[in-house]
Amino acid sequence: xxxxxxxxxxxxxxxxxxxxxxxxxxxxxxxxxxxxxxxxxxxxxxxxxxxxxxxxxxxxxxxxxxxxxxxxxxxxxxxxxxxxxxxxxxxxxxxxxxxxxxxxxxxxxxxxx
Amino acid sequence: xxxxxxxxxxxxxxxxxxxxxxxxxxxxxxxxxxxxxxxxxxxxxxxxxxxxxxxxxxxxxxxxxxxxxxxxxxxxxxxxxxxxxxxxxxxxxxxxxxxxxxxxxxxxxxxxx
Numbered sequence: 690x691x692x693x694x695x696x697x698x699x700x701x702x703x704x705x706x707x708x709x710x711x712x713x714x715x716x717x718x719x720x721x722x723x724x725x726x727x728x729x730x731x732x733x734x735x736x737x738x739x740x741x742x743x744x745x746x747x748x749x750x751x752x753x754x755x756x757x758x759x760x761x762x763x764x765x766x767x768x769x770x771x772x773x774x775x776x777x778x779x780x781x782x783x784x785x786x787x788x789x790x791x792x793x794x795x796x797x798x799x800x801x802x
Numbered sequence: 803x804x805x806x807x808x809x810x811x812x813x814x815x816x817x818x819x820x821x822x823x824x825x826x827x828x829x830x831x832x833x834x835x836x837x838x839x840x841x842x843x844x845x846x847x848x849x850x851x852x853x854x855x856x857x858x859x860x861x862x863x864x865x866x867x868x869x870x871x872x873x874x875x876x877x878x879x880x881x882x883x884x885x886x887x888x889x890x891x892x893x894x895x896x897x898x899x900x901x902x903x904x905x906x907x908x909x910x911x912x913x914x915x
């Protein structure tokens with residue numbers, strides 16, 4: 690059974706810092722990996738999607754990497770802002786059921802002004 | 803462009819009652835799924851569908867029923883509500899094209915008393 694672990698569970702940083710969120714998964718037979726953002730009381734917004742054949746994806750200040758063989762992904766946020774405060778979720782799609790996701794429990798990020 | 807629409811947003815049920823959470827998408831997506839989100843457990847897959855007339859169980863299907871009579875709609879039925887089904891429910895949809903992300907609804911908050 691696929692298990693997804695996110696470290697740290699919570700992170701508090703001052704504005705302007707660069708930060709890294711970590712995600713690990715136990716089964717490397719994945720179709721893709723996605724990073725989501727969730728604001729309190731809201732749904733999930735997809736930030737980045739990395740296909741299993743890719744190594745990284747970038748969108749603005751966000752960069753996500755994938756090392757499928759070691760079962761690891763990182764989400765790098767450059768020059769953090771208070772508006773980045775949210776919970777960040779990592780999720781993987783299995784090869785044989787790629788329309789579905791297995792989620793980590795998330796990293797709760799607080800960026801203070 | 804509505805995306806994925808869930809109704810109701812909030813509901814209180816008594817133990818033993820039945821109800822249906824509605825989910826509709828207007829993106830002509832083949833794939834739809836239901837997740838529940840609980841504190842400390844993350845999001846877990848309840849049921850999913852890869853097209854009209856095709857459904858399958860996820861990780862936590864007991865106590866829930868689904869059907870997919872149209873591409874647009876994927877309702878989740880609670881047959882006899884239990885306090886353990888108190889949770890936030892999210893519906894999601896995606897297409898089968900490589901690289902397409904999964905889109906989530908805003909969530910339905912359900913309390914069973």
